Amino acid sequence: MEKRNNELAGLIREIAQGLKRFNFPELKRPRVPPNAPATLELVAWGAKVYCFSWMRHVCTLLEGTVTLLESGNNQSARILARSIFELGAHAYYVTKHLKQHIQEAKFSVAWEFLTPIATGSRYMNEQIPEESELFPAPAHISKAIKCFSEVMPQSTQEDYSYLSEFCHPNVLAFFQYYEWFDPETVRFVDYKPKEGFLGATTAATIQGLLVAEELLAIVHEQDVRCPLVALLRTIAEKAGTTDTMSA
Numbered sequence: 001m002e003k004r005n006n007e008l009a010g011l012i013r014e015i016a017q018g019l020k021r022f023n024f025p026e027l028k029r030p031r032v033p034p035n036a037p038a039t040l041e042l043v044a045w046g047a048k049v050y051c052f053s054w055m056r057h058v059c060t061l062l063e064g065t066v067t068l069l070e071s072g073n074n075q076s077a078r079i080l081a082r083s084i085f086e087l088g089a090h091a092y093y094v095t096k097h098l099k100q101h102i103q104e105a106k107f108s109v110a111w112e113f114l115t116p117i118a119t120g121s122r123y124m125n126e127q128i129p130e131e132s133e134l135f136p137a138p139a140h141i142s143k144a145i146k147c148f149s150e151v152m153p154q155s156t157q158e159d160y161s162y163l164s165e166f167c168h169p170n171v172l173a174f175f176q177y178y179e180w181f182d183p184e185t186v187r188f189v190d191y192k193p194k195e196g197f198l199g200a201t202t203a204a205t206i207q208g209l210l211v212a213e214e215l216l217a218i219v220h221e222q223d224v225r226c227p228l229v230a231l232l233r234t235i236a237e238k239a240g241t242t243d244t245m246s247a
Contacts, residue, residue, distance in 0.1 A: 008198040016062035038111035044219035082163040088204030089148035095211040159200040
């Protein structure tokens with residue numbers, strides 16, 4: 001088990017380092033008026049903004065996960081793991097719907113879908129309701145998780161539920177710090193093993209990168225897609241010897 005965990009941690013580190021080397025070009029918004037029908041160019045611009053931001057955020061969280069694992073802070077790493085899992089699910093959800101709208105040439109529908117993805121904020125929507133058009137309520141993450149189960153193993157929902165438990169004040173979060181020494185005595189401990197989240201985290205990351213590459217291909221982006229393809233090939237070689245869903 002420890003060997004598998006180390007292999008997965010190494011793969012997470014390699015993905016983070018690979019993404020860190022990417023150069024993200026500036027993206028100039030096409031001159032399409034706000035109330036005019038959306039064009040393919042506008043949708044492609046929005047898709048690129050999403051993908052680039054997504055990859056930057058995933059990279060940051062993966063780097064943080066590696067740092068926490070190396071310091072032995074597995075409890076905090078689990079919390080980051082849940083966010084990474086959500087990002088993987090979100091990328092699949094976004095790509096699935098944008099791909100459909102673009103292939104059907106429904107560019108205004110695609111833009112309407114993409115707008116709350118890019119600018120959606122439940123906090124802003126509630127605090128500044130008069131600006132709800134600028135900051136619409138985003139899609140609930142449960143939709144993305146349910147959608148993610150289409151390509152992930154049947155245990156996807158269970159994996160996400162398990163990771164979520166450590167983000168809330170309940171028995172799984174608290175039990176990381178103590179054990180029952182005997183039927184009447186609780187003993188507090190400093191170390192708990194990191195089983196139970198690296199496999200799901202790594203698998204969600206890889207799936208997210210795969211659909212990000214697919215979306216970039218659909219909108220004919222090459223500057224970032226080319227190094228992403230190279231990174232995915234490296235990951236495939238490394239993952240060939242690592243069961244990413246078994247830890």
